[in-house]
Amino acid sequence: MQQRRSARRFVRGAKPRLMLGGLAAAAGFSMSGCSSPIEPVQFSTVKSCTDAGMDYNLCAAGYNAAFVEHQRSAPQFQSKAKCEVEWGANGCTPLLGAPGANSFGSTGGAGIFVPALAGFVVSQAMQQRYYDTGAVDFDYYGGGYYGSPIYRNRSGRSVTVSRGSTGSVTMTPVNVNTATAARSGFGGRSFSRSFGG
């Protein structure tokens, strides 16, 4: 009665991998106040990346991934003027490949404008994989990573953009340095019991 309906298989041959050295090590890095040995890094150009001592292939891959993401998801404006209202004078470029744009970025004012790509992130995972295997395709399970484009807002601060479900675009400075005023505002109620389910 209960026969295999198909050749469907869930588990493939290879064992899953861990990249932070196991559960104890992963937790240990941050508990001791150290971070993992490889830090993600931000660069404005491929040259600044190689100048910092990173391999060219890694820098180029980081830039390319950011560029692909930029082309896909940068906030778009119908004119240069509208874009500059949000992103400041000289902060915008035509979207490459959009109707009316040429490779020199000259459109005579028509076409689609986006904030200029100001930099990119070379993530921990990209570096880890590159140093482990030499690969820059960053493809574990058949999908690619997001690239991480960096933009400059009107006041010159590095920002990333995220898109709400309504299509609205917010500029978000993230992980900015600040001063902590208080701690221990979470964790009091469950302190004495485990609550996993």
Add this chain to the structure above:
Amino acid sequence: MRRISLAERADWREQARAVGFGFHEMYGEPYWLDGAAYVFSLYEIEEDIEAPTEALHELCMTLVDEVVGDERQLRRLSIPEAHFDLLRDSWRQGDRHLYGRFDLAYDGTGPAKMLEYNADTPTAIFEASYFQHNWLTDRIASGSLPAGSDQFNLLQESLVDAFRRISPDRIFHFACWQENEEDRGTCAYLMDCAAQAGHRVEMIDIQAIGIDARGRFTDLADRTIDRCFKLYPWEDMLREPFAQHLRSGVFIEPVWKAILSNKAILPLLWERHPGHPNLLPAYFADDPRAGNMARSVSKPIFSREGENVTLLRNGVAVEEASGDYGAEPRVVQAYAPLFESEGQHAVVGSWVIGDRAAGLGMREDGTRITRNLSRFVPHFIDG
């Protein structure tokens, strides 16, 4: 479906140690059982577990959409009134969720029945996703199981994939109660999956989270926390001092999961889908129908790990688990027998990653109330 015994892998303790899986023993008792297994047919997995899991998840998501804007229903769920707007914003802005685990009663004969949805702080993911996977791979390699044996386990690739859908444009903090080895290990495992998906990750103790003068959450290096996984219950976070600073878009699981991890969804689901093959009749404790069931289970709406769960016969308690949740409002659910073999009662933990059924983990207990001393038992699919 059946339970079998087989010889333990000779080196499994070394493997556990090498990977930091210290909680294979907990409270001085074994937790991981290497020398036993539950065996399923592919038909049982696909028709009785995978498909119903996705159907139940969809019912749950529809329920969130309905009740998140309905103050009367949010009150029935004991959500603090001050946070009604927060839940609504989080849901409407599409705050992403990562994972959840349905606990199902299933014995291989009738349809699987939903006991509850651990949609907020589920544990046992490392065991199911990683260590169970290795168990199968080793056994096939050593010839202890036939080469055609399989396992319902797409967990790690699904987790990495779900993390990859979240932009790595900021530090991804992972907050948990670090003193607890199981919580810390679970958090570390998920953090590893996030790192594999390209995120910059850092762990922080839930109590170490700070606040700055502008009401932004901060880490130990005085940086703002802009995205944070937390293995800590929303029903507690919403009632703690920093709750006033919560906003949508920061935490995963998102705050709208406070609706689903709540056992008050059991009567709400039954109200909307009476007779659904994968649901058990369930009522709020003050509903007269709650006392009319021959065999039933009374559960506090926020109880974890089986605490304060009571088995009832014609409304009278016959078996009761102790715990810290005695004062919570309760729901009463019809009793569903668990799979029973060799004195063990087994619960099917069916995982949802993103919106997809992605694998299962079996836990068994000597009593009919699955507690924190339950044991994790690997499974495989007959080739």
